[in-house]
Amino acid sequence: MDDGKWLQTANDGFQIARVKEANDYTKKFGLVLTDDEASLLIGERKDALKEQERVEFGEGILPKLIFAFCDSPYIYQDNYVDSLGRLQDMFYLYKNESLDEITDDELIEFMKNQFDGPCQGSLDHLEDTGLEAFARRIRSGSDLYEEEDDEF
């Protein structure tokens, strides 16, 4: 990453533009973010990073979350912004909880599978059971996708 690119991606305007670019893809699922909503999510991202004591240098995780979750049957325009905010918070929390042993894509993939599968769209269930057990397995060095019989 050259100096210019780093400065560019750290800029709020750039982040908001990147998030809004995703609208072109998500509108076919009936999901669109306004400027205010995009700003709100970027603001929440900063709070989440601060709370989880993490630093983000690139363009952020939000676009990846949007692309991963936009086709979920449990996400619709009314709960779109709230869900993205919660997912973003959960993502940073469980990056820490998994001791950074897994990549962003692996965590997002697991979150998506759980959200659409066992959790049936419940963010509380995803956070308190699916991700909790997943992080525990990562910390103990078990297989990433190994199922625990007593969890669900």
Added chain:
Amino acid sequence: MSFETEELMPIVAELADKYTGKESTSITYEKARQLMEAVLYCIHEYEEDAKKGQELLSIDGKPVAKRVYSLGYETVLRNVKETQILYNKVIPDFKYYENRCYYDTFVKGIPSFFLYYDPRFQPQNHLLTLDYPVLYPVYPLQGIDAISAFVKCVSLEQVFLGKLPDEYVFHVLRAYSPDHGDLIINLAGIVLRNILGCRMAGKRVNTEGYTPGELEWLTDYVNQNNADSLEQEMKGLVDELIQSGYEGLEELGDYLKADLHDYCFELKNAVKNQCVDSILAI
């Protein structure tokens, strides 16, 4: 040379990218702090190198952080290589005189350092506790600087001890403590103190103890001088020793002189309290 945080952040960002293999957009504060320390360490290495004569590079009179960091990183790599070469030169003839700490630190520890040292993401961490106490304090140093200084010190000690008969070295170590093998002590310092003791007492450096006359001579010698003049006298004796036995190896002389300040006080106290045998192989 000082840089603003804004100038260093792109370098940290680049390191973070390399560290995560671009598979994670964020890192913890702890990791970010470690990477920032790595950048600062490399810049410091460049500055130290620049003092040795490498020309300062600047564009419009202002050094570019990224370039300075890269040159510092190359300096770290070069120092690792040079230290490894020196270590490989010392290790075939390395003698540890049954001292476990000396053996463990140098024979077991240093190779592990070369195996696990991370010049890219953690050049400031030298991994080892460097338990063997060399005469130059290495604890203020970090990373390869600490290891390099330590290996240099040990190589000088090996030169010093290597020219003495093993029998004599073991004699003074046994006199120092029957448990000398288990103690965390500097061997060269103990041997040097005994050699200087012999010189001050006007006796030959050998495994035979001091006669009452030689002991009296030593006591008089110490009592005639205060701590400062005694230190000066001893520095002169070290210089003579280096000239006569070590082909004027100045670096070794400077190294051994690092112990003299403490030695003078200890010797004066020992004479005053009539317990010279706690320092010398009487």
